[in-house]
Amino acid sequence: MKRLLSFLLCFGILLFWSSCRDDFEFSPSKGQLEFAKDTIYLDTVFSTIGSSTYNLKVYNRSDDDIVIPTIQFENGLNSRYRMNVDGATGLSEEQEGKFFENVELLANDSLFIFIETTIDISSPELGALENQFLYTDRILFDSGSNQQDIDVVTLVKDAVFIYPNKDDVTNIVETLTFDVDGDGIQDDTNLQGRFLTDEELTFTNEKPYVIYGYAGVGAGKTLTMDAGARVHFHAESGIIVTNNGSLNINGDYSPDQETLANEVILEGDRLEPLYSDIPGQWGTIWLFDGSINNTINYATIKNATVGIIADGNQYATNDKLTITNSQIYNVSSFGIRGTATSITAKNVVINNCGQSAFAGTYGGKYNFTHCTIANYWNNSFRQFPALLLNDFIIDEDNTVFTNDLTEANFENCIIYGNDNPEFLLENEGDAFNYKFTNCLLRFENNNLEGTGNYDFDDTNFYVDNVFNDNPDFENPLENMMRIGEASGANGKASTQFSSGNDLLGNLRDSVNPDCGAYETVMFDD
Template sequence: MQFYRLLFVILISVSIIACDEDENFTTDPNFKLTFSTDTVKFDTVLTGFGSTTKQLKVKNTSSNAVHISHLYLKNPESAYRLNVNGIQSNDLMDIILDAKDSLFIFIEVGLDPKNEDALRRLEDQLSFELNGQVQKVILETFAQDIYIVDTDISENTIWTGNRPYLLTKPVWLAEGVDLLINEGTKVYFKKNTALHIKGNLEVRGSFQRPVYFGSSRLEELYDNVPAQWDGIYFYNESTTNLLSHFTVENGINGLNFSKTILNNNPITIEYGIIQNFAEKGLFASNSTIVAHDLLVNNCGEECVRIEDGSGIISHSTFYNSWFFSPRSASVIYYKGVGENSFSISNSIVYGTRTNELELESLVNVSVDNSLLKIGSNVQSNYSSVFTNCMFNENPDFLESEEFNFTLKAESPAINNGSIDFISTYFLDLAGNRRDEDVAPDMGCFEFFEIE
């Protein structure tokens, strides 16, 4: 059996690199191969880990065969790796490409860490020699060194924006331990990883440099794909948490709070984007959430679910048009007990279902100056909680299918928010002022004309 396998490999190789004496070859020095692209670009590659595989198609448009005398990379020590029609080599001689046939080259890149903070550009040149001429295709990528986080955090720690952090396993922040994440920090997660908070998390992003939490798959193919990692979980031992100016996306569950109400400290969440989660975007059980200027969208279940706790939400946008599976949950769900309370102000709650707001309890619940997608029967049932609300009017987002939830000029949400929050929340999610016209807009984005 081993002999036949070897014979098969030899025959395949010969079919690629051996000349057929009976075949006609083009000898025109002006003939050129056709390439599927003139530059093969990789997305940013994290050093120490492999890249995706890119494909280059090389087409012979001639009615005769061509003889590629030499195919090679310019740099003999290149980080790029070639697979040419099944042969793994960065330097091949005498390749025959039949008339009207194509050659497929698969390209990968592997990069070693250099302990550098800045992105570095890596370029090489793939050359094809035939008929006394040389054609070239550029290979290009950016390399990013990272800090690997593969142990639990047991002492006070600061993460900075110098280079990304990569969690390769579920990581626990110990009780009583503080983790400060400064502006511009990027935190990447491998598959099945999560950040578990028993200590205290402080996320201090900025308008210009928000903190990012997301998948380690940086290729464009994985943009806006849910379930690539798990989520961020907070437990009752966690006593003080602030999340300001951040994006968390593309996981199973986004932010999850459990029994943090026991420490009597509310969780402050502001200027955040939570999107593309297979289950819930923001889940809180026995917790108190104070949130403003949030954008939560595209979740397989609720965008926000609060159980047996309290929530104060202002100037936020919640939207769901999940299309990976049929939707069965509303955009927002709330169930309180005892003295729990829940309020929504100056916000947009919209989506593709008839009812996007579900309230299990109406005690200590208020919804004011907000645009809501909700059926007439449910409106009647909840009528005691509504003040100055709009129902079932299209908010006219600019491009919701492209995750752009800024408002069009004709949006009914414009200038229909309450002025009661102007002094506190005078900047929207993009850093634009809300106090420069007659009234603030509903939602997390203030409309302004682009000049």
């Protein structure tokens, strides 16, 4: 009985409240809308690739409930933009994302409009266009004297697209087949991609390249990238160089360090500022065992899973990889990972890697001069230091296999980071040859110093190095790795290994050069 009385009492209160309340009455808007932005800038997109979604907040600051008679694009149904208004997509399939009628907006309330675009630069109705252009439109709210508008602007770039074939019936995407293990037999892989045709083996600076899946360089072929080329990779994409194939990246010095116009830049295909420094957006540059004479000069490789993987060819006449005047940043695993291979590097900077900046594993031959091998990764815990050298691998049965580290010379380098120590030397075999000469090194470990590979008084392995002095990097968290006047690397390099210019084109001091890829500069305030 009490429950029934309570229900009747509540029901009576609701009836009384509803009888006193007027229904919402919406009056037409009178041009009094306010907007969070006066222009919507959709970041640069490639032709035919959809943009990210951007939003516009629209306010009704008045005390009246209003209805907006129409919201539409100025270019009407032909607009290359599409929008969603508070979850609605439009009145009909034809008008979807283009035209909205009688949009209600309560007093002192707001609504969201979400905008995106996909533009084909080759569409006939857009006319003859250059490699990039600004596409603009306006969102019109109401019409006549009450009309208000918001500009929408997008920079669209044409590009060369490289992607694997896909079977229209089975939807199976083409995968790469090549000799993976060097036994002369072609192996099927699960790597989506295809081999580049002869006509695709030169990347110019005329248009950017967008790669889906792995672009393969076949046996006896050479992929050449000209100075100023821009290469963008979709998720889980990259470049694979197979047996007797080569990669030659021929960048050049760029006087304007803001644009790096002459460098070759390899990064992901998301161009929004939000993605400019996000690691792991694409796969890797993979130099398989048997690929030869790979060279990289003046390149920036960033936001990959692994910057470069180099496998095998340890005893080849020419080095597997020669990399100079280049930068590798923001990779989720290793900057460069070499396995039983041979690498020569000069004026190279590696920083912000989820594991090691450089790892020379299962032996090999490595020579690094005037390189900055640093790691200021702060996205997660990392297992390894900036520099890792070992001469073994362990298979799934826990069997240990060793291979000679024939040489690993680090001359006039900086090896540093936000962990300690920042180099690790692990050997299980007989030949483990390494030497650090005139380097700035970070290593403080009382349990290891003075023993085994860490006897810093042994001149067979350590000569004229500086330990644990601040390198005075400009801003390592932002990959600004120049060194200042207070750097412990200043004047500590040897003229024996120093010549020519630093990474910025500055002539090295002929008497007291500095360690690392950069000569000292005075930072701007």
